[in-house]
Amino acid sequence: MASSATTLKGQPLDRNLLDQTLRRRLFFTPAFEIYNGVAGLYDYGPPGCALQANLVDTWRKHFVIEEDMLEVDCTVLTPEEVLKTSGHVEKFADWMCKDPKSGEIFRADHFVEDIIEQRLNGDKEARGQKVEEAEADGADKKKKKKTKGKVEAVKLDDAVVKEYESILAQIDNYNGDQLGELITKYDLKHPATGALPSPPVPFNLMFQTAIGPSGALQGYLRPETAQGQFLNFAKLLEFNQNNMPFASASIGRSYRNEISPRAGLLRVREFLMAEVEHFVDPEGGKKHERFHEVEDVELVLLDRHVQLAGKTDLKKMSIGQAVRDKVVDNETLGYFIARIYLFMKKIGVDESKMRFRQHMANEMAHYAADCWDCELLTSAGWIECVGCADRSAYDLSVHAKKTGAALYVRERLDEPKIVEEWELEINKKLFGPRFKKDAKVVQTALEETTQAERETFAKTLADGGNLTLKVAGVGDGSVEITKDLVTIELKKRTVNIREYTPNVIEPSFGIGRILYSLIEHCYWTRGNDGGDESRSVLSFPPTVAPTKVLLVPLSTNAAFKPFLAKLSKKLRQLGISSKVDASSATIGKRYSRNDELGTPLGVTIDFQTVKDGTLTLRDRDSMLQVRADEDKILEAIKAIVDGTKTWADVEKELPKFVGQELDGDAA
Amino acid sequence: MASSATTLKGQPLDRNLLDQTLRRRLFFTPAFEIYNGVAGLYDYGPPGCALQANLVDTWRKHFVIEEDMLEVDCTVLTPEEVLKTSGHVEKFADWMCKDPKSGEIFRADHFVEDIIEQRLNGDKEARGQKVEEAEADGADKKKKKKTKGKVEAVKLDDAVVKEYESILAQIDNYNGDQLGELITKYDLKHPATGALPSPPVPFNLMFQTAIGPSGALQGYLRPETAQGQFLNFAKLLEFNQNNMPFASASIGRSYRNEISPRAGLLRVREFLMAEVEHFVDPEGGKKHERFHEVEDVELVLLDRHVQLAGKTDLKKMSIGQAVRDKVVDNETLGYFIARIYLFMKKIGVDESKMRFRQHMANEMAHYAADCWDCELLTSAGWIECVGCADRSAYDLSVHAKKTGAALYVRERLDEPKIVEEWELEINKKLFGPRFKKDAKVVQTALEETTQAERETFAKTLADGGNLTLKVAGVGDGSVEITKDLVTIELKKRTVNIREYTPNVIEPSFGIGRILYSLIEHCYWTRGNDGGDESRSVLSFPPTVAPTKVLLVPLSTNAAFKPFLAKLSKKLRQLGISSKVDASSATIGKRYSRNDELGTPLGVTIDFQTVKDGTLTLRDRDSMLQVRADEDKILEAIKAIVDGTKTWADVEKELPKFVGQELDGDAA
Known part of the structure; x- marks a missing residue:
């Protein structure tokens, strides 16, 4: 979606300049570049790798350790049967179109979105308005065939503009047929070939492979880490000494064979995920015992109703209010939405570029009952970085049904419960001879009747009538059951154990998308003009910064070496990463x-250091410096890295220093 | 290979008992178990996951941070072309046999090894000697069809026993044909079917998949992390400001489609690797500037010559001596072997169960010039846990040749070098007309002549003779070159830049194998009998232990809760993982x-804690306890976890405590 992206300081964000910096400094780089690369695959170089490790570490502390979650590490290779049961083999697909002339393959929703945006921009141009076009995708710019053609200044009817805007607001809500209809209705031709694309067909996004030497066992690379957690549910519950609620968590790679990857790290085929599966009792409104800790957290929300009305108006409210108003369904879902917000703040996301958007009905994954995305605003528009879904009992139920495994909770009731139920007794002596080979099927059909049906049946029998029971495949599909064959009575039963399948609340993080969006949020340029001459700065918070301290000797003079070595070692002992330049x-x-x-x-080591052991400490953002002895400097570094002090605190406590930066090359 | 495995305390190791413990406590578990599992795939539960994370963290500190390596994180998905160039598509295979009756598929070398071991055991039994059979593979026991049949007591000729022992000593050195010959020569029939297996054929171990929606781009899951590092070599060198030597490192999953996975975590299809690629100048003997720091480290070595002689005698010597004696080829290889040893010691590997074994010629990977494995002794015999290979310039050279990328180092010489070389000048006016359509091929052949050949040619021409040059495909395969066509002269040239392709020393760690072997090395039982009644203990060093501190309230009394909460929080702030029971x-x-x-x-919280705030601290290994106030206990915990103090130190400093453990349930 179009946006006028800005830097941390509100400057216009030059995506190409940023991209050059990130590649030059090896944050990330297209994988297999010397072999001309493969779309959607990226390698992380040393700074990207360290940034990623720090994000993961912060995530683990914020979620796993803070809430005593059970972390697991499951395999990526997954046999087909598992993903058939979970519904992924049938439903985990995107809608794909083909251009009949060029043979190009693309995502139907992206195509519709691109062409309609293009027409809206043409209209704006015709009306003399400013066109806010999305930045070209820096990383993919050269290789990617852009669907977009040149914007032609064509004025549209006001009504058409409204229709187009409404389509864009709910672009994620259309299925394949609907996308096909939009293409036909609005005559959305490919600008390069002038042809209408083929009708959308589903393309399954999972990578397939064969496991074992015979090739007989089909498998996939997992599209999410969640299934491994569900399959181990019974073991995890036992490990947790049968205490509910509890959460498992997993950090690992997942794979999606994207139809046409674009936008650099924002849509890739191999990516790191961090997922929590919080298992909760579906009864009692899915309360959360720590909800009170977060209920005043204020969030920006974009709910389903607003989007379906073709709008994008944001609401700001506390999560407590949102749950009370039923905007967010329940406390547990709300708790995790707030915890996601707090995590994003901690790693340095710009709060003014964050919102929570609710999924529309057609947009939700096949397993989800409700879902809110944490979206971050970037030069490529609002990007889904975290999904927070209520998967209800879907996954545990389907796997239990398929395998017979005990994926449920058995809970001893505080006091026994008296249950009144319609019980059904079959007179086997007569039943067998009456139905012969069909007896078993008819019996099963009878036993599967609901309480309500049984109540009706009991009344019919008491009134002297016969039951008519639907049994597929027997006779004409229904059988007559006379009163001598079955007794149906309301009986009381004492129950000590309650069995239930937990519901699952799942916060699911795309680490790569967060990493890239965070880079944009922390980026600004020091120069005035914003051009090539300006100096790029990435103002990461110390917690996540790839390296915490740069050690700089004033010159290559040998006298500085022992100080450098000593300081490096001390920082290493404190667990603080540093680099020497x-x-x-x-x-x-x-x-x-x-x-x-x-x-x-x-930290600079200069001739003064050699004389009296003092060092200077410089702040990246303000470029200000202080000078003190080694112990005080190390203490200040540790406090800033641990987050117990800010630079402002340190600046107040230690003497200021002015000098080296300008005439550093004089020595 | 057969072994009589022992615990940390020298007790006989009961693999089944250990296995039960590990699965019950969820260290790891067969993946997809509720779907009957998939051989060679395992999930890690919370303790296994934490142990793995701590091993990785220790590895990163010991290698990456200590030596300022450039860590990268590359994709697992790899296009076919890359792995064709690296040789993996052609050569990364194991020898596979099929039983013609049952259709069972197995590894040829494992089959030969199993049957011959079985015969040797039968011989021992016939001679009335003790048979040391390898433990059944706990994890796979139920599902795996064992190749092994019942041992039959058949006495063999002394000469045959010697032959068999010699075969086992070099079992890794046979290729497919040789394994096939062994099967025929010794009539190695499958004990279950009585049939001779089919001749061994190669089976490529890489998992294949298609990338992108068209299915046209074939790819594989990487079998090692190394290729990603090699492909980024030029970027990494630039990132390192063109300084040599340097190392890159990577921690990530790799995949091998094992023919018949067995032995639990020791042979799996998806596994975590940690690999270093150290790039070094091949000239000057591959010295290492920190070699002096490790040269006195004593290692147990099993070199190539000993194994080829059919023996398994171990030598103990310092790495300094080994390099001086050329047992280990060079300092850089030796340096990393010693560093691997120090890492293993740090994580708690039992030194008496560790050796370094040199690969035999046929055993080495296709890219390796030399290779030493760090092997750990387990109940499944000696297991390769780390490979330390000299890959020479193999990988960089083949990728550079294929892609034309500049995967080399350009080094400005300290002083220009005068080079004397035989230069060759072709008289093009005559050359073209003389050879017509073959001119280009002949010219290339001439230009590719070596300095030595040119010297001979120059002499021949000077003596008035003609040159006879071999040129495949031209005439009868050789052409006559007369002196009017070419001038060959010795010329001087000034060279300022030296270009070279670095050699690579690669320490490559299989984290899962190390994790499992470490568990066996740290395992012992507290009871006397070693039976089911005895209590299992895993004496991990604090650095790698999954959890550092258990917090135990004396009873469920509410008075203990605030103390637990406070202590948990303080430990979390110190970065020390704890659990409450x-x-x-x-x-x-x-x-x-x-x-x-x-x-x-x-740490126990009891009624004394409520009165005066004191806590008891218990040592897992000795079960001894001390008692002191919270600050002192926290200080002791931190010192033990950081490794600055041992339990023995703490025991001396703080007052002993006796009591709770025996009558803990009295409250």
């Missing part, structure tokens, strides 16, 4: 290179 | 349960 570039240049890497702190 | 079991039982999980420390 002992190149011959000026200090200013070396700092500037590390501002690009997002290193929050810098 | 507030169940109603006796304290002794709760501690015993956690000894099984390998939790090194336990």
